[in-house]
């Protein structure tokens with residue numbers, strides 16, 4: 139190893155020495171946290187621990203290259219860089235381990251994520267953007283390995299957009315696109331498709347992304363020979379290396395215990411990515427995992443004696459220590475003293491974090507004990523109550539759950555008691571839930587005035603002689619308005635750029651707004667989604683286009699694990715108001731149909747799911763969402779682009795409200811509820827039903843998540859006393875959810891005179907072709923006959939049996 143990295147030669151030796159010593163202090167602090175962290179789990183104070191031991195030294199080098207305004211998207215080994223960037227203290231490290239729900243004490247997720255998930259705050263307490271150029275930024279981690287990769291692509295691409303797209307106000311978001319997006323991944327997780335998809339996409343897009351692979355030869359117990367061809371990720375990625383004739387990557391390799399080489403490597407990577415906007419891959423080799431993978435097991439079970447010995451000798455902190463002594467930066471005694479001081483500081487920090495964690499529980503415990511003392515005196519079950527009280531009192535380290543369990547159990551002993559003391563207990567329980575439940579359940583959606591449900595409706599308006607046009611014209615002209623009104627809006631997807639999407643809803647817009655704003659992407663749904671998340675996290679307004687609803691499945695994991703949880707898992711300190719555009723429903727075949735909606739709505743809680751029945755409604759949803767700060771999925775009707783609609787004269791302005799149903803036909807006999815393309819069939823059937831004397835009310839859900847916030851459907855059922863939900867999803871899919879909302883949330887069961895029913899597709903995907911469709915999905919005749927049979931049951935004389 140050389141003594142000093144080149145770049146540091148302008149420092150005096152004394153300054154250099156102090157910087158190295160300071161780095162070593164961080165490495166030792168981080169290691170000590172890992173060691174004590176493991177013990178906290180094994181003694182039961184924390185549930186699970188996964189730490190950054192063995193990965194400390196490369197992160198010291200990374201932190202030096204990390205500048206204000208940069209972004210991180212990494213994984214659970216990155217505690218050292220967070221400490222080196224002053225974004226993680228000892229107390230905060232332990233607060234995360236204990237799941238402290240106080241955001242000030244546990245700023246990573248307020249206890250919502252297990253330790254090892256690192257976040258900085260992009261938003262202030264009111265949900266407004268902070269100045270991201272003046273702070274270091276860490277996008278909140280997620281647990282699925284490689285799940286950090288798609289978002290990383292968007293974080294990097296934002297720099298490119300900010301550097302090259304004119305007209306965007308970059309204040310607080312970018313300094314001429316000079317920001318690097320830093321990614322980390324474990325060697326084994328590079329086996330995931332998301333890794334390769336992201337690497338390829340970043341090479342195509344040429345974005346300032348620096349990707350570090352922490353390579354310790356293992357993924358839990360599985361050795362590299364089962365993970366990676368040639369057991370070497372940088373070797374097999376060599377084809378991505380740029381050369382004189384081709385753009386590509388800069389690929390660097392470095393040993394994870396070689397401090398000066400690491401510092402130099404990270405400096406080089408930063409410079410290339412930052413100035414040239416070229417992606418860089420740093421393969422950090424020969425790392426170790428001193429305590430094994432996590433608190434769930436021990437690595438002695440799967441590592442050989444030789445390997446364990448090699449790891450002990452190549453521990454990066456140890457190698458750094460040896461190098462410091464060899465180069466007279468510090469003596470063994472000096473370093474031992476530093477280590478001892480740090481050990482003490484970590485122990486103290488840990489204790490402080492535990493005390494703070496327990497403080498609210500102890501206060502609640504005391505409150506309840508006082509209430510129970512008084513209550514016991516008024517109750518004939520005094521002894522039972524006192525027993526529960528003394529059990530609670532004996533708990534020296536109670537959890538929130540322990541306290542409320544006692545309160546709720548006591549309640550059962552005072553059922554017939556009407557005293558003021560019982561009222562005090564009831565009030566206390568209510569207050570407790572009011573206080574504690576939001577600590578676990580808030581921020582699934584925005585709590586700002588920009589929440590989508592707060593954006594007021596603007597109905598479409600029409601001139602007297604409004605033209606009837608193809609639906610695609612309405613969506614196209616509305617997008618034109620959007621891109622001229624919002625310079626920070628951009629759309630990208632397969633075929634979205636040059637030809638203006640497969641249905642020409644973006645026709646001509648690339649020419650008008652440029653290739654960076656209206657762009658084609660590779661066929662890579664997960665990273666299209668990730669691009670959107672990263673761009674949205676950096677203040678842009680992306681619309682990620684997934685060509686067809688069926689192919690959303692490739693992106694569904696990222697939508698579910700990442701996008702849907704951003705606001706929740708950060709307790710409102712980060713957001714990604716991404717709009718996902720797709721099209722589907724009612725196409726004739728196993729694919730291009732809407733059979734997955736039940737799955738989608740259940741996997742995407744946290745994202746609005748909107749199912750407009752025509753393009754005017756869809757246009758209005760885009761306009762609403764661009765005024766809001768929330769993510770949403772809009773599913774346009776694939777068979778709606780060529781259907782005629784009257785052309786509104788307020789495109790760009792009209793807004794469809796979120797969570798509001800529309801009654802498209804009033805009626806008195808039965809309420810028919812549907813959405814999307816199927817709704818058109820229901821509307822037709824409603825006309826046919828009139829011919830046999832059945833007057834159905836038809837309601838379009840429009841928005842599945844959120845669902846009928848005004849509870850209008852129950853008002854309809856109160857009038858008709860009958861309910862049929864029609865859906866092209868499988869039985870028990872979205873229709874079951876709709877039914878649950880109507881019967882349970884809206885209490886419609888009280889008004890029913892007939893059995894509430896669903897009419898859905900067959901349990902299989904629809905077969906190909908018009909006949910396949912007819913025999914797979916609810917047809918007009920199916921709907922007619924089902925409504926008729928319900929009415930036959932009510933009044934067989936007026937409606938004799940049909941078949």
Ligand SMILES: Cc1ncc(C[n+]2csc(CCOP(=O)(O)OP(=O)(O)O)c2C)c(N)n1
Pocket residue numbers: 215281282283323324325326327328352354356357358431
């Ligand atoms: C998608 C997914 N599959 C499996 C896991 C369980 N898991 C957690 S960490 C891990 C091994 C990761 O190894 P590597 O990427 O080399 O990182 P290291 O822990 O070695 O730093 C596995 C399989 C997961 N978190 N996510």
Ligand SMILES: [Mg+2]
Pocket residue numbers: 324325326352353354355356357358
């Ligand atoms: Mg590994």
